[in-house]
Amino acid sequence: MRSRDGDYSFTLRLCTVVLCFSLALSASDYLISYRCSVQNAALYNEHLDIAKSMKECQGIPDQTLILPSSHNHNFQSIISKHANRFREYLQKLPFEIRSSQTTTNAHINAVTILTLKTQCFKVDFNDTFVTISHLKQPEN
Amino acid sequence: MKYSFVLISLLSIAAFGAEKNSKIPIVTTIPEVNKPLSNTKAEDVTAPSNTTINVVYNKEQAAQAMPPHCTMPAHCAMPPKVEKETPKKDVLSANEPLIISVVGQGVAPVNTTSPAQAYALAKRAATADAYRLIAEKVKGVSVDGQDLIKNMMVKRSTVRTSVQAMVRNANIVETTFKDGLCEVEMEITLSRSDFAQ
Numbered sequence: 440m441r442s443r444d445g446d447y448s449f450t451l452r453l454c455t456v457v458l459c460f461s462l463a464l465s466a467s468d469y470l471i472s473y474r475c476s477v478q479n480a481a482l483y484n485e486h487l488d489i490a491k492s493m494k495e496c497q498g499i500p501d502q503t504l505i506l507p508s509s510h511n512h513n514f515q516s517i518i519s520k521h522a523n524r525f526r527e528y529l530q531k532l533p534f535e536i537r538s539s540q541t542t543t544n545a546h547i548n549a550v551t552i553l554t555l556k557t558q559c560f561k562v563d564f565n566d567t568f569v570t571i572s573h574l575k576q577p578e579n
Numbered sequence: 580m581k582y583s584f585v586l587i588s589l590l591s592i593a594a595f596g597a598e599k600n601s602k603i604p605i606v607t608t609i610p611e612v613n614k615p616l617s618n619t620k621a622e623d624v625t626a627p628s629n630t631t632i633n634v635v636y637n638k639e640q641a642a643q644a645m646p647p648h649c650t651m652p653a654h655c656a657m658p659p660k661v662e663k664e665t666p667k668k669d670v671l672s673a674n675e676p677l678i679i680s681v682v683g684q685g686v687a688p689v690n691t692t693s694p695a696q697a698y699a700l701a702k703r704a705a706t707a708d709a710y711r712l713i714a715e716k717v718k719g720v721s722v723d724g725q726d727l728i729k730n731m732m733v734k735r736s737t738v739r740t741s742v743q744a745m746v747r748n749a750n751i752v753e754t755t756f757k758d759g760l761c762e763v764e765m766e767i768t769l770s771r772s773d774f775a776q
Contacts, residue, residue, distance in 0.1 A: 475707055
């Protein structure tokens, strides 16, 4: 039976579903990948991809970085403010390097590609700072 | 009768001796290689006392005949030298970590809006170069070359070098930026525990 205040049971159900989904999505886990291409000693392409994880990541916190946030809970804006520190932090993680150099008739063409494969990070937001922890995958 | 027995015995002894003399040449002609067997006569043959055979070897044959420790025949009289084998030392010892340090170089792109942007981009390029150098030092480089020759002239000469590796825990020690060139000194510490199986 429909009440005067509206469909109360439907609202309750919807809120429950949203709450469950928000818990299941685990908002504090982020997936980050990085790719940087250098040709002839000059940077020509760089990608830093950040996305919220759709499911909770499994792993042990390995390397930790603390960045000031000043009540900002937008992770991408925090990282863009402290890009250099974050890149130095990423360098501790396993980078894949692919480099090739071709010399044809004394003309040199060198390409180096650095790739950080998609890694899961646990991000804890606080009032004044944010803690970023790399989750190391358990070895089988 | 007595004389007949004595005569027969003397004849038999003489015949036995003649048979013995006829067998000698076959045995003793072996050292004299140059003389053909058909020319040998029983009177020429004397019993060999000390026969010396001089054989001329090639150098290769001589080397094969000599023991491995001597190169000259005079050296063969000396006892062979026993070389002390030094134990091979591992590159990575259990106690001492190995520090590899490289300097990567990078330049800023032409179309930068500010010196700060130029510095940041040059530093990233230098960092990638330093990573490449570390990978080349630790893992090695694969080299491939190709020359195209046409009408006795080199048309195209190509050398390709490539490396692919995974590097972690690299540290930037020092960064310098001068005249548009950024240099990044990077080092990595390798220890045996990193490679424990």
